[in-house]
Amino acid sequence: MNTTTLDQTYPADWRDFLALTKPRVMSLVVFTGLCGMLAAGVPVNPVIGFTAILCIALGAGAAAALNMWFEADLDAKMKRTAKRPIPAGRMDRQAALHFGVGLSFFSVILMELAVNRVAAAVLAVSILFYVLVYTVWLKRRTPQNIVIGGAAGAFPPVIGWAAATGHITLLPVLLFLLIFLWTPPHFWALSLFVRSDYAAAGVPMLPVVSGARVTRQQILLYSVPMAAAAVAPWPLGLAGAFYGITAAAFSLVFLGIAVRVLLNKASEPAEMKPEKQLFAFSILYLFAVFGALVIDRIWLT
Amino acid sequence: MTEPTRTTDLTPPTDAEIRRRQKGRAIIMAVLLAAFVILVYAITIAKMSINR
Numbered sequence: 001m002n003t004t005t006l007d008q009t010y011p012a013d014w015r016d017f018l019a020l021t022k023p024r025v026m027s028l029v030v031f032t033g034l035c036g037m038l039a040a041g042v043p044v045n046p047v048i049g050f051t052a053i054l055c056i057a058l059g060a061g062a063a064a065a066l067n068m069w070f071e072a073d074l075d076a077k078m079k080r081t082a083k084r085p086i087p088a089g090r091m092d093r094q095a096a097l098h099f100g101v102g103l104s105f106f107s108v109i110l111m112e113l114a115v116n117r118v119a120a121a122v123l124a125v126s127i128l129f130y131v132l133v134y135t136v137w138l139k140r141r142t143p144q145n146i147v148i149g150g151a152a153g154a155f156p157p158v159i160g161w162a163a164a165t166g167h168i169t170l171l172p173v174l175l176f177l178l179i180f181l182w183t184p185p186h187f188w189a190l191s192l193f194v195r196s197d198y199a200a201a202g203v204p205m206l207p208v209v210s211g212a213r214v215t216r217q218q219i220l221l222y223s224v225p226m227a228a229a230a231v232a233p234w235p236l237g238l239a240g241a242f243y244g245i246t247a248a249a250f251s252l253v254f255l256g257i258a259v260r261v262l263l264n265k266a267s268e269p270a271e272m273k274p275e276k277q278l279f280a281f282s283i284l285y286l287f288a289v290f291g292a293l294v295i296d297r298i299w300l301t
Numbered sequence: 302m303t304e305p306t307r308t309t310d311l312t313p314p315t316d317a318e319i320r321r322r323q324k325g326r327a328i329i330m331a332v333l334l335a336a337f338v339i340l341v342y343a344i345t346i347a348k349m350s351i352n353r
Contacts, residue, residue: 008320010319010322011322011323011326012322013322014325014326014329015338045347045350046308046347047343047344047346048344048347048348048351051340051344076336113344114344114348155347180340216306
């Protein structure tokens with residue numbers, strides 16, 4: 001590693017600890033966790049609800065810190081990540097490890113004591129999954145890494161639901177599936193137009209290993225079951241027409257852009273308009289579908 | 302989270318800089334601990350009202 005010994009005699013700034021938790025990723029995690037909790041449709045004490053969301057956010061922050069602890073060597077090789085606290089030499093690697101482990105235990109124990117055991121158990125599984133299965137085991141070994149990593153990001157609505165009800169039913173499992181299947185198209189669209197960066201770090205991202213054509217096929221291949229998982233709560237009677245029609249409409253647009261991505265033959269990032277569109281729309285898609293579910297479950301059914 | 306002013310510093314650490322950072326961390330820690338005390342108090346009250 002490329003850190004100077006001089007810097008490490010400085011204690012790291014508190015802002016660098018905050019940066020370790022990837023605050024921007026956390027906002028999506030908090031949103032889907034909150035939607036999972038609200039969609040459960042049972043009254044939750046506001047303090048307990050707040051604590052549950054806080055624990056989800058802290059758990060996600062802990063997992064992010066452990067990810068940066070383990071991936072400091074990779075981060076140093078990519079432009080996008082080279083300024084993170086560890087590769088930039090502002091923080092000792094050991095400090096990130098202690099911070100991540102401490103925050104993991106804190107979030108899970110607080111969830112167990114203040115909320116319930118099911119939520120705490122799923123939170124613990126999601127942190128372990130992200131750190132051990134995704135970061136340590138699969139990310140550097142398989143181009144399907146992002147598929148497995150997506151599972152870690154799919155836990156928050158399940159945790160939110162479990163926090164509200166104390167158990168897990170079919171609807172939170174469908175929400176898990178939705179995010180799980182949404183992640184590959186979302187991330188592969190991005191990795192198509194930032195490919196060179198991953199190639200430099202030697203991460204086996206799908207466009208690097210199998211090329212753009214296969215990546216575009218895989219994007220559509222995941223978008224179809226994703227759309228099915230999104231619409232499924234309606235015919236299954238778990239949500240009403242408002243949700244069903246919103247999810248169907250947004251899914252159709254998503255599929256439409258995915259088809260345009262498939263038909264695009266460009267290899268230069270400048271000509272990858274459909275890919276950039278899909279990436280941008282995928283974020284809006286998740287917010288719209290989850291937002292519609294909450295509106296539907298709270299006010300309409 | 303871009304902090305262009307806090308770049309890698311290659312000069313030897315000075316006591317003043319170390320104290321400044323320690324002070325910053327101590328203040329944050331104090332604020333977080335106070336927030337945690339308030340949270341635990343609120344959770345206790347909430348739990349008691351749920352179980353009643």
